[in-house]
Amino acid sequence: MRMPRLTALLTATAVFVSAFTLAAQAAEEVHVLNWKGYGADEPWAVANFEKATGFKVVNDFFNSEQEMLTKIRTNPGLYDVVMINAAFNDQAMAGKLIQPIDVSKLSNYADIAKDKASSPMLNHDGKVYGVPWVWGLTALAINEKSFDKPPTSIAEMWNPAHKGRVIIRDDAVEAVQFGAIASGQNINDIKDMDAVKAKLTSLMPQIKTFWSSENDWNQMVASNQIDIGTYWSGSADRAKTHFKLPVSLVIPQEGAVAWLDAFSIPVGSKNVAGAEAFINYMIDPKFYVEWVTKVGAPVSANTKAVEALPEDAFNRKVMGSPDVAKRIQFQAPITDEQREKYLALWQELKVNVK
Amino acid sequence: MxxxxxxxxxxxxxxxxxxxxxxxxxxxxxxxxxxxxxxxFSFMTDLPLAGKEWSFTLGNYAAFFSQSLYSRLLLSSLRLGLEVTLWCVVIGYPAAYVLAKVLKGRSREAIFLLVILPFWSNGLVRIFSWAMVLREGGILDTALNAVLPFKINIDLMYSYPAVIIGLVHSYVPYMVLTCYLTLQAIDDSLIEAGRSLGASRRQVLWRVIIPLSMPGLVAGAALIFVPVVGSFMEPRILGGRTGTFYGTVIEDQFVAVFNWPLGAALSFILLAVVLIILALAAPVLRRTG
Incomplete structure (x- = not known):
């Protein structure tokens, strides 16, 4: 008597669970995977999109590019839209994680800057695997309370006056590329790893802690615990505009790491039409202007969207200036071997600090 | 039982x-x-997802032995485990004794509730509330400076002591509960007999109470030591730049670089080391018990 009842119970549970998942899939949902607090999950944006199209947006988040890849690998068919840094697009495509996008369905695609749209990182065999969304910099940001006038050099991070008040992201690739800039090298072709290691080793004692999300960074400034650190341009803008924190971005004379974020559609997406509609909405000038004014954002890849900003807007005036364009280096894809080498170096640095 | x-x-x-x-x-x-x-997985070169090529290898285990990094991290994690366990004994055992032998009725229930209370809140919430207490300009710093006549600067956040404080706080209830159970089972007449036969309080403690409550101490220590050695959340949040431990490196392998095979191999090495330590400790503890 007992066993059949248990079996029945288990079967019932299984049936219930699968029925539940089926029901969830049947609804016209668009599952979006992105960084938290990065445009796609703004409540007003989600509401506008849902009102205009009738699709329902379900947001999910990641804390590192590797976590994002892990999530699409381990949940095939769950996500419809995923935000991928262009430098990782190759890897996602090679792993058969994302599918080609029919850009003729995206009315705003034609306005995307030609150099971004034709980026070899996003186009493979004449097919588009990523729609450029925004680009920005990994540069420095300062706590305005700690500086009379903003520094111009990356060397400020090593200034003994900031000992224990410096913050960098807990990310091997970002740390190594930052070390490359500090030692005057090309981030995509690092010849002298020892110089990078020496630079980072001497930086370690300056560091208070590592950050992994915008929230970490902003809290450290809000409680006045840091002076300077590496930060993303869009995040610095958001910290200032939205959270009213004394944060300003510094693009050091030595240069900065530039990245391009793009939207892709995972293989097995159950709602490709919804995904296309969502991506088109994300690159729309109207959404972008609202995002910049209300929250703060990086620079749109859509030229019409940037032109819609006021003339003196940071994202138009500073980020669009030829002087900045000369200094920045766009991130290229990284091989697995390089990544492992960077990680080993980064872990060694973190362990030696003890 | x-x-x-x-x-x-x-x-x-x-x-x-x-x-x-x-x-x-x-x-x-x-x-x-x-x-x-x-x-x-720990014997594989890569995960068999999305048609990736893979084969069997011992390379993931070899990585542990070929790089001093991992063994150094493991040693620091073991040290962390020992220190946290020690502090839990120092703080938890007296509390368990008072609960079991001194307090009765309502007051016991009230104190017991305070001990169990941390279990009712989410671990992450507890850790983040410690962050508010420990940092410079935080609750502890402000409170002490308000009371003390001279200026002191307390910034424990992002340091090794902060990790210890967070972990001890999370795990001390285990020690109190296991010790309480064994201490409560000790017949009061044994203590009274010892006292009436001329033993001092200290002698009764060392010769009667501690030996009889040893099973609880050992169980509590094992319950605390094992998870602390593999802990990653507390070191990451409270440890700052000194918060790299064996557990955080395993977490990185799973979450940050998607190298599950290496992460799995490192986890099983940890499991083996912990089992060896427990096996070595068992006869010693049984003798004292």
Whole structure:
């Protein structure tokens, strides 16, 4: 008597669970995977999109590019839209994680800057695997309370006056590329790893802690615990505009790491039409202007969207200036071997600090 | 306890089966199968996802032995485990004694509630509230400076002591509960007999109470030591730049670089080391017990 009842119970549970998942899939949902607090999950944006199209947006988040890849690998068919840094697009495509996008369905695609749209990182065999969304910099940001006038050099991070008040992201690739800039090298072709290691080793004692999300960074400034650190341009803008924190971005004379974020559609997406509609909405000038004014954002890849900003807007005036364009280096894809080498170096640095 | 077990075994296993089955079925499905899969992964070059090529290898285990990094991290994690366990004994044992032998009735219930309270809140919330207390300009710093006549600067956040404080706070209830159970089971007349035969309070403590409560101490220590050695959340949040431990490196392998095989291998090495330590400690502890 007992066993059949248990079996029945288990079967019932299984049936219930699968029925539940089926029901969830049947609804016209668009599952979006992105960084938290990065445009796609703004409540007003989600509401506008849902009102205009009738699709329902379900947001999910990641804390590192590797976590994002892990999530699409381990949940095939769950996500419809995923935000991928262009430098990782190759890897996602090679792993058969994302599918080609029919850009003729995206009315705003034609306005995307030609150099971004034709980026070899996003186009493979004449097919588009990523729609450029925004680009920005990994540069420095300062706590305005700690500086009379903003520094111009990356060397400020090593200034003994900031000992224990410096913050960098807990990310091997970002740390190594930052070390490359500090030692005057090309981030995509690092010849002298020892110089990078020496630079980072001497930086370690300056560091208070590592950050992994915008929230970490902003809290450290809000409680006045840091002076300077590496930060993303869009995040610095958001910290200032939205959270009213004394944060300003510094693009050091030595240069900065530039990245391009793009939207892709995972293989097995159950709602490709919804995904296309969502991506088109994300690159729309109207959404972008609202995002910049209300929250703060990086620079749109859509030229019409940037032109819609006021003339003196940071994202138009500073980020669009030829002087900045000369200094920045766009991130290229990284091989697995390089990544492992960077990680080993980064872990060694973190362990030696003890 | 022992008597009940004896009766159970006399009656045979069969009637006990329906009672045991759900627990063991659950353990098999939820723990044994995934753990076996992880053990399998730890010998692979890559995960067999999305048609990736893979083969069997011992390379993941070799990585541990070829780089001093991992063994150094493991040693620092073991040290962390020992220190946290020690502090839990120092703080938890006296509290358990007072609960079991001194307090009675309402006051015991009230104190007991305070001990269990941390269990009711989410671990992450507890850790983040410590962050508010420990940082410069935080609650502890502000409170002490308000009371003390001279200026002191307390910034424990992002340091090794902060990790210890966070972990001890999370795990001390285990020590209190296990010690409380064994201490409560000690017959008061044994203590009274010792006292009436001329033993000092200290002698009674060392010769009667501690030996009799040893099983609780050992159980508590094992319950604390094992998870602390593999802990990653507390070191990451409270440890700052000094917060790299064996557990955080394993987490990085799973979350940050998607190298599950290496992460699994590192986890099983940790499991082996912990089992060896417990096996070595068992005879020593049994003798003192």
């Amino acid at each position: 022992a008597d009940q077990l004896a009766i159970g075994s006399r009656r045979g296993l069969k009637p006990a089966l329906p009672l045991l089955l759900p627990a063991y079925l659950w353990l098999t499905v939820a723990i044994f199968l995934p753990l076996s899969a992880m053990f399998f």
